Amino acid sequence: MKLSMFHLMPYQDLPEDFEKQHRSAWVDLPNENFNPELGRQYYSDYLDELEHADTLGFDGVCVNEHHSNAYGLMPSPNIMAATLARNTKNVALIVLGNSLSLYQPPIRVAEEMAMMDIMSGGRLVAGFPVGTSMDTTFSYGQVPAQLRERHTEAHDLIIKAWTERKPFIFNGKYNKLRYVNIWPRPLQQPHPPVWVPGSGSLETWDWVLDRNYVYCYLSYFGYQRGNRVLQGFWERAAERGVDDNPHRLGFLQLVCVSETDESAQEEYEDHVKYFYQKMLRIYAPFAESPGYRSIHSIRESLRPQLGQETMKAAADLNWKDFVDQGHIIAGSPATVRDKMEEAIKLLRVGHLMVLLHIGTMPKELTMKNMELFSKEVMPGLNNIYEEYDDPWWPQRVVEQTAATAAD
Amino acid sequence: MVAAAGGRTDRCHGGRLDMVEYRHVTVPVRGDKFSVQMVEGGSGESLIFLHGEDGLTEWTPFLDRLAQHFHVYAPAHPGQGGSQGLQHLDDLWDLVIFYEELMQSLGLDRVHVIGQSYGGMLAAELAAHRPEKVSRLVLINPLGLWLSDTPIPDFFIFTLEDRAKALWFDPECDAAKTVFAQPTDPEEKMELDLSRTETLTAVGKFIWPIPDKGLTKRIHRVTMPTLLLWGDSNPLLPIKYAEAFQILLPNSSLKVIEKAGHLAQDERPEEAVEAILPFLKS
Numbered sequence: 001m002k003l004s005m006f007h008l009m010p011y012q013d014l015p016e017d018f019e020k021q022h023r024s025a026w027v028d029l030p031n032e033n034f035n036p037e038l039g040r041q042y043y044s045d046y047l048d049e050l051e052h053a054d055t056l057g058f059d060g061v062c063v064n065e066h067h068s069n070a071y072g073l074m075p076s077p078n079i080m081a082a083t084l085a086r087n088t089k090n091v092a093l094i095v096l097g098n099s100l101s102l103y104q105p106p107i108r109v110a111e112e113m114a115m116m117d118i119m120s121g122g123r124l125v126a127g128f129p130v131g132t133s134m135d136t137t138f139s140y141g142q143v144p145a146q147l148r149e150r151h152t153e154a155h156d157l158i159i160k161a162w163t164e165r166k167p168f169i170f171n172g173k174y175n176k177l178r179y180v181n182i183w184p185r186p187l188q189q190p191h192p193p194v195w196v197p198g199s200g201s202l203e204t205w206d207w208v209l210d211r212n213y214v215y216c217y218l219s220y221f222g223y224q225r226g227n228r229v230l231q232g233f234w235e236r237a238a239e240r241g242v243d244d245n246p247h248r249l250g251f252l253q254l255v256c257v258s259e260t261d262e263s264a265q266e267e268y269e270d271h272v273k274y275f276y277q278k279m280l281r282i283y284a285p286f287a288e289s290p291g292y293r294s295i296h297s298i299r300e301s302l303r304p305q306l307g308q309e310t311m312k313a314a315a316d317l318n319w320k321d322f323v324d325q326g327h328i329i330a331g332s333p334a335t336v337r338d339k340m341e342e343a344i345k346l347l348r349v350g351h352l353m354v355l356l357h358i359g360t361m362p363k364e365l366t367m368k369n370m371e372l373f374s375k376e377v378m379p380g381l382n383n384i385y386e387e388y389d390d391p392w393w394p395q396r397v398v399e400q401t402a403a404t405a406a407d
Numbered sequence: 408m409v410a411a412a413g414g415r416t417d418r419c420h421g422g423r424l425d426m427v428e429y430r431h432v433t434v435p436v437r438g439d440k441f442s443v444q445m446v447e448g449g450s451g452e453s454l455i456f457l458h459g460e461d462g463l464t465e466w467t468p469f470l471d472r473l474a475q476h477f478h479v480y481a482p483a484h485p486g487q488g489g490s491q492g493l494q495h496l497d498d499l500w501d502l503v504i505f506y507e508e509l510m511q512s513l514g515l516d517r518v519h520v521i522g523q524s525y526g527g528m529l530a531a532e533l534a535a536h537r538p539e540k541v542s543r544l545v546l547i548n549p550l551g552l553w554l555s556d557t558p559i560p561d562f563f564i565f566t567l568e569d570r571a572k573a574l575w576f577d578p579e580c581d582a583a584k585t586v587f588a589q590p591t592d593p594e595e596k597m598e599l600d601l602s603r604t605e606t607l608t609a610v611g612k613f614i615w616p617i618p619d620k621g622l623t624k625r626i627h628r629v630t631m632p633t634l635l636l637w638g639d640s641n642p643l644l645p646i647k648y649a650e651a652f653q654i655l656l657p658n659s660s661l662k663v664i665e666k667a668g669h670l671a672q673d674e675r676p677e678e679a680v681e682a683i684l685p686f687l688k689s
Contacts, residue, residue, distance in 0.1 A: 137615070145612040146497075173497070285564035289615075290607030298601065 001344065001385045002393060003378055004060030004094055005053040005370065006252055006353040009046045009080075011070040012360040013038050014278050019315075024283035026069040026134040039073065045363040047080065049356075051087045052367060056374035059382075059397075060092035060125065062353050064197070064218075065099055066132070068139040071279040078112045085120035090404070092397045093120050094353075096197050096216060097127020101147055102140050105175050106154035107182055110161040114186040122187040122396035127216070128155055129197040130204065134282065137289040144291030148203060150174050162191040193392040195250060195351075200229040202297045205236045212242075214351060214392045216250030220280060221314065222326035223253060223343035230347050247350030247390040253343060255354045256330035257372040264330045267365060268358070269319045272328060275359035276314045328358075333376035340381055350385050351392075427474040429466045434482070436505065436512045441492030443509060445482040449474025452542075453515050454687070456481040457506075459524030459548075460562065461574065461586075461670065462488060462606035469676040473521075476684060480513060484526075486609030488602075499613050499620045503532045510540060519687050523547040523672060524644070525610050528622065534633075535625040543687050544633040547679070548644050548669050551626075552651050553619035560643055563607055563615065575668040576640035582673050626655045633659035634686045636679060638667035660686075 013035060015021070022029050050061045061084060063077040074080055081095045093116065098109045117124040130136065130151050137144045153172045157180070160168065167181035186192055195214040198204035208215040215233060219226045230251070234244060242248070256272070258264035314327065322328045329339045344352060356373060357366045390398075429448025436443060446466045454477040456470060462483070473479050485505065486493030496502050506529065510518065520541050522530030527549025534541040553559070562573065571578040571587060578587075590596045614620060633656050637649045649661050662682040664671045672679040 141616045143612060143615045145493075145608050145615075283564070285566070289611070290563060290604045291611055295601055295605055295608075298604070 001246065001350045001352065001382060002059040002092075002390065003381060004062050004092065004351070004353045005050065005058045006062040006064075006096075006355045007046055007050055007357055008064070008072040008279075008355065009042065009074050010275070010279055010357075010359060011039070011073055012042065012274075014070055014274075018278055019281060022281075024286055025071050025279055025281045026066075027138045027283070027286045028068075029070055033070065042073065045366075046357070047083060047087075048363065049366050049370065050080075050084055053370060053374075054088035054091045056370055057378070058091055058370075058374060059393075060094045060353075061088070062094040062096050064096040064127070065129070065135070067135045069134065078116060081116050081124070082119065085116055085123070088120075088123075090397070090400060091123065092125055092394050093123050094125040094195065095127050096125075096195060096218075097129050099129050099131030099136055099140075099151075100154035100158070101136060101142055101150035102131065103154065105177055106157055107161055107177070107180060109154070110158040110182050111184075113158075113192065114162070114182060114184045117186040117188055117192050118184055122192075123394050124186070124188070124192040125195055125392075125394060126192040127195045127197060128158075128213075132199075132287075133289045133292040134286045137292060138286055144289040146174075147292065148207075152207070159191065162186055188394060188396070193394060195392065197250075200232070201293050202236070202300050203294060205233055206240070209237055209240050209242050209248075214248055214250055216252070216351070216353070218252045218353075220252075220254065220276070220327065222328065223251070223347055224326035226251060227346050230349075234348060244348065245350070245388050246348045246385045247388060247392055249347065249349045250351035250353060251343075251347050251349040252353045252355060253340075254328040254358055255336060255340070255356055255369070255373060255377075256328055256358065257333055257336050257369055257377060258330075259332060261331035261335055264332070265319050268328075268330060268361070271359040271361045271365075272319070272322055272330075273359070276317065276322070276327075279359060280314060333372055336373070337377045337380065340377060341384070344381065344384055350388065350390060427471055429470075429474065429479075434509065434512055436492070436509050437495075440495050441485060441505065441509075442490065443482045443485070443492075443512075444489040445480055446470065447478075447480050449477055449479045451477040452519060452687075453478045453480065453513075453517075454519040454521065455510070455515075457520065457522035457526030457529050458484070459522075459526045459670075460606065460610045461524075461570075462602070467673055467676070469672040469679060472676055472680040473683070477519065477687070480515075482509060484529075484609060486612070487606045493609055493612065496612070499532065502529065502613055503536045506533050507537055507540070516540065517542050519543045519545070521545040521547065521683070522549060524669060525550050525614065525618070527551065528614075528618065528620075531622055531626065531629060532620075534631065535622070535628040538628050538630055541631055544629065544631055545636060545683055545686065546633065546652065547636040547672050548638055548641055549635075549652065550614070550618040550644070551620075551622040552648055552655075553617065554647060554651060557645055557647050559618060559648075561616070562643060563611060573641070573643040573668065574670045575674055576638065576666045577674070580674060582670075586670075586673070623655065629656055630658055632686070634683065635659055635661045636671060636682060637661065637663045638669060638671035638674070639663050639665050640667060641669050641671075643669045 063080045065077045066072040081093050136142045161182045170177040170180050196208045197216040256268040356369045427449045434443040483490040520530045527546040528551035575583040667675045
């Protein structure tokens with residue numbers, strides 16, 4: 001299995017009374033709250049951290065796309081991945097990803113991802129999220145009822161643009177292009193592996209399963225709650241006659257490692273609280289625009305993770321709750337390793353993404369978390385599911401890792 | 408919201424219910440592509456009522472009063488209140504043509520059209536598209552214009568409280584209480600929420616995120632006599648919008664209904680019909 005480091009690149013300097021002053025950290029939080037000088041330092045620290053993940057032996061690094069928010073300062077993850085392509089050597093660059101319906105025409109995504117794939121020597125994982133309701137329908141004004149259709153059309157266009165070797169005409173409903181002929185084209189053949197992040201909607205599961213892609217469940221409510229959703233994913237896979245290779249699934253988990261369980265609380269508690277209380281504060285109507293999910297999906301699936309109630313519930317939790325309920329996996333290396341193993345097996349997840357920078361964590365603490373995780377938690381975990389192929393991992397990374405091991 | 412088929416309706420104040428017999432009908436349009444749920448009743452000249460983004464397709468006291476003088480057709484828009492076929496419509500142009508075809512399906516050549524809010528915008532678009540088919544037009548707090556110094560609030564994110572404030576002069580009036588009655592049964596509550604989501608999804612398909620689809624470019628074709636009805640207590644669509652419509656519609660008159668919000672025809676059905684009747688009958 002693969003263990004990758006995820007970074008959200010949050011804004012760390014929201015005022016103490018932010019919750020009293022503002023209804024949301026997304027969509028309509030005025031950017032007068034953003035200090036560009038601090039932003040410059042954050043970007044520098046965050047990129048140092050991701051680059052360090054490469055030297056520590058993580059399998060991959062993950063960046064993603066969000067707009068108009070304090071939660072994640074990457075409206076363009078491609079810019080981050082481009083610099084990481086130059087400053088890392090071994091890790092897979094997991095761009096999770098580009099919200100396809102926001103790019104018109106979406107060949108822009110095909111082009112930029114081809115550039116990143118070439119610049120990184122074929123290390124790109126192409127993430128194709130629909131995007132959150134906040135990002136797509138509010139900040140970028142997309143029509144909720146058309147979002148998924150646009151996403152599907154953009155996907156079809158991108159895959160064709162990556163695989164056709166002659167200029168072609170694309171006469172879609174949303175995209176009319178007389179000459180599709182991207183230069184450059186990707187290094188990986190036929191194209192980089194495709195991962196699709198989602199928040200538990202049936203539509204996305206079916207879409208991913210039908211196309212043989214990886215489904216990534218990005219939850220902040222831990223593996224125990226995540227399991228309730230992901231059991232549904234595996235059931236759906238079985239219903240559609242798809243095998244149960246654990247690498248079909250990606251999962252995000254918040255992790256805090258320290259010398260002891262007690263010191264973990266001392267070191268990380270405030271940062272974790274900042275994340276749950278401030279970063280996940282989303283005005284409920286922003287979290288689900290009408291039409292963002294089908295009525296069928298709302299009926300069938302669990303309440304969305306970003307719903308007001310879940311959010312409120314998480315905002316009121318203390319350290320013990322976060323740990324006991326599995327929102328975060330925290331403690332000594334031994335504690336973390338045991339729980340990680342439990343999570344990996346419970347969820348049947350072959351691509352685990354760990355969030356090792358949380359909320360307001362300073363660089364030194366993040367580096368410590370990464371060091372402890374890579375040296376004392378990862379060994380032993382990477383062998384789980386080694387009996388399964390992973391066709392959803394960049395092939396060059398596999399070859400490179402094998403070559404390094406042979407040296 | 409959809410009323411139980413044929414049942415007695417008592418959700419608004421204003422008394423005098425069930426004066427006119429009405430029925431729920433399903434109307435096919437364009438073969439089997441669309442099926443439209445509609446309440447229909449009364450006799451006289453034909454009148455189509457296009458409901459707003461609050462999705463009301465019941466037989467209301469307002470419709471009941473109109474039906475004492477007209478043959479009233481009140482269809483639910485595609486994707487709302489059980490009307491099927493939204494997937495065949497991509498934009499406002501498609502929707503306007505759909506309404507022209509609905510008139511054909513009903514065998515109506517020329518009608519009065521009344522529309523409220525989103526329905527008012529559609530009524531104006533239909534009248535601009537086929538002016539010869541609309542004899543007289545009534546726009547009740549219509550959407551369709553956009554004044555950048557007075558932006559229309561984002562009703563797509565309205566909470567129940569926000570809606571109450573925008574839709575009614577008196578959120579405690581009987582009509583308001585009935586429209587916003589929250590079921591105690593969680594299942595019923597969920598169904599109500601889902602129905603609301605469905606309505607806003609269908610409305611959003613055509614006017615998300617800003618209800619301005621270029622009516623100003625077409626409104627000069629709306630030459631038939633037009634009555635603008637405005638609630639005097641309407642934070643969603645202040646009276647400035649009525650003035651803007653008046654400038655663009657030289658053949659229009661404005662009637663302000665006192666102590667009424669955005670759903671003026673439901674809050675003040677007597678006053679609304681009193682204003683409409685002489686206009687349509689003249």
